[in-house]
Amino acid sequence: MHDYQTFLHHKLIIIGAGASGLMAAVTARDLGIDTAILEGNDRIGKKIAMTGDGRCNITNDYTMTGTDDEVVALSRKYHSSQAEFPLPVLQQFGIRQTIDFFNMLGLPLTTLKEGLMYPMSLQAASVLDIFELALEERNVPVYLNNKVLDVTVSSDHPRFKITCRTETDEQVVYTSEYLFICTGGLTGQNAGTDGSGYVLAQNMGHAMVEPVPAIVQLKVQYPYMKALSGIKIQGRAHILVNGEVVRSETGEIHFADYGFSGPPILQLSRIAAVHLSRGDSVTLSIDLMPKRTKEEVIEFLEMSWGTFAHRPVAESFVGFLHKKLVPVLLKEARIDQEPNLLCQDLSWKTKGIFYKILKRWDFKVIDTHSFEKAQATAGGIVTKDILPDTLESKLVPGLYFAGEVMDVDGEFGGYNLQWAWSSGYAAAMALGKHIFK
Ligand SMILES: Cc1cc2nc3c(=O)[nH]c(=O)nc-3n(C[C@H](O)[C@H](O)[C@H](O)COP(=O)(O)OP(=O)(O)OC[C@H]3O[C@@H](n4cnc5c(N)ncnc54)[C@H](O)[C@@H]3O)c2cc1C
Structure with missing residues (x-):
């Protein structure tokens, strides 16, 4: 990896060496675009290393049915204030393309239960190793320890002036013609995702949907939770909002001293988080015997x-x-x-x-765990100001978004990384078409 401390210009600068930024960098470089990445951390993909319990659940082949509507089925795994926003991106780059892409890089995948796909090594570190190799082979400069503090936009060339702070507290300025914001959401803040990407976008006129934690444990108000802590059951969980069942999920439910966890709870947690933030009453109802009436x-x-x-x-x-x-x-x-x-x-x-x-x-849900424990962010940069096919900003020409920074979040099971791969690819391809049209 390079570690320059100089004033540099690139055609495309990508902020964030996470899943979407890495995908965008490889794709853009393969199209022949002079591309560089600015990353606040001292290494790439710190968040990827944390995913899937250290195994990285890269995607999910559950919806890969081979039928015409498989992409529509995939798009139903996503949530956004604009429900239809993710579809055009997923149409360009879905699960099949993800499997092919990683094969092309030299990383074969394997499917474990319920469609969850992982690198064959079952090690998240392999994903990072493969991206490091891919970037080196393509000579993509990655400026580590470069935390982006500010972006200014000019109507002249170069269009973007990007100010970073380095580990020695120096300020370094980069310039580019095109800029990708791939800074992630608010989860795993020790992985560098502190919401600073939201501020950069807001300073350029973009609005936000208030972020809340998703894929996260639920806290309940119940006097005997401590006594129940540690129990795991195969049950069915229903989430009720103002007394109405909104969604149900079956699977392994974990009782904890604060409330509940386990795959069905994580899947339902987004609904709880969004409605709690609106002041609605949220109840978790557990069926301990789902196989019997x-x-x-x-x-x-x-x-x-x-x-x-x-x-x-x-x-x-x-x-x-x-x-x-x-x-x-x-x-x-x-x-x-x-x-x-x-x-x-x-x-x-x-x-x-x-x-x-x-x-x-029935358990009264009072809160979720914080972003620190969550796996995804619901909310983010408002998608109506972003073109759904190209992911270019409607407000700032040449500015693109990819990944979790946008108001799109996926369900539990590999769908958030899938969004990062899909959107990183779609943004880079769109830029390629724009430059070489
Ligand atoms: C514990 C955990 C487990 C998860 N497990 C899975 C899983 O198994 N499967 C799945 O699909 N999803 C999983 N997710 C979600 C998934 O990791 C994210 O959705 C995905 O990484 C988002 O990709 P991204 O590129 O948008 O952002 P990120 O991968 O978060 O990358 C953003 C990058 O931008 C950098 N950055 C941010 N701000 C700046 C700045 N101002 N200047 C410079 N650099 C900056 C950050 O340091 C970071 O490297 C998990 C999340 C967590 C927290």
Whole structure:
């Protein structure tokens, strides 16, 4: 990697050596564009190294059905204030192209459960190594430790003047004809994504949709969460906004002292975060027995309580429920002070409480964990000021956006990196077409 401290000019400068910036740099260079990257960190792709629990869930081939509408199905995995915004980008560069791209760089992928794709090595570090090689092979300068503080736009040439702060606190100025903002969202701030890209864009006239954490754990108000902490169940989670079910997800739900985590919760968390920020009432409802109907649960328990009528109630759940759930269930049913209460003496009212909790246990959601723990940012630069095919700013010609910095976020399972690859590629291709038209 290069580490210049001089005043330099490039045709294209990309701010951010994250997923979208790296993809844009390789693509632009392959088109013959003089390209350089400015990165605030001392190495490229610090965030990529954190992804997928250190394995980097690069994309997801679940929607790759081979049918005409597979890109439409992929686009449904994304959220934006302008719902249709991601489609043209995904049409240009979807999952197939991502697999081909990484093969072309020399990084084969493999699919684990539920379509989640990873580098075959199952190491996020391989993705960084492959990008380092690709940049070196293409002679793309990467100016590390160059935190962009300010951008000024001129109607003359060079169009962009970019002021950076280096690790020795010097200010260095770069100039370019074209500028890509690939600075990410607000998650993993120790990876360099501190929201400074939003400020750069705002200074050039772009507006923001207030960012909130997405793909994040939910905090609930419930007195016995500590007692439940550590439990993992295969359950179904429903998210309710002002009493209405908005979405449901099935899978491994993790109980924690603050609330809930696990894939279904992470998937639902965006809805919770957005509605909490609007002051709505948000409830998480857990079905502990998603494979049985309420009637089947009742039938099973009635039979068990009938057969083992002489056993204490607490014992009647052995082998049926996680052991740590039972004392809390007894508290909810207000029989925790009656350890000798037998199944044959259970009242209908108490039984009703058990039935309700097992199929629909409601928790008031009070917050999400912060951006520090989140995997994605919902919100960002308003997309209506960005051209959906090219990702060029409608306000500042020559300025492009790619990745999480825009008001687009994907679902859990590789879709956020997919957006970074797709948008980085689309922006670079659009610039190539513009320059060489
Ligand atoms: C813990 C964690 C795990 C994740 N796991 C997955 C996963 O497995 N699969 C998935 O699809 N998504 C995952 N994500 C989300 C995914 O990492 C991001 O959506 C993706 O990296 C966004 O790419 P980007 O290029 O927009 O931004 P980033 O990859 O965040 O890169 C932005 C870069 O810009 C640099 N930068 C920012 N501001 C400046 C500035 N002013 N000057 C210079 N440089 C600047 C930053 O240092 C950073 O290197 C995860 C996120 C986290 C936090």
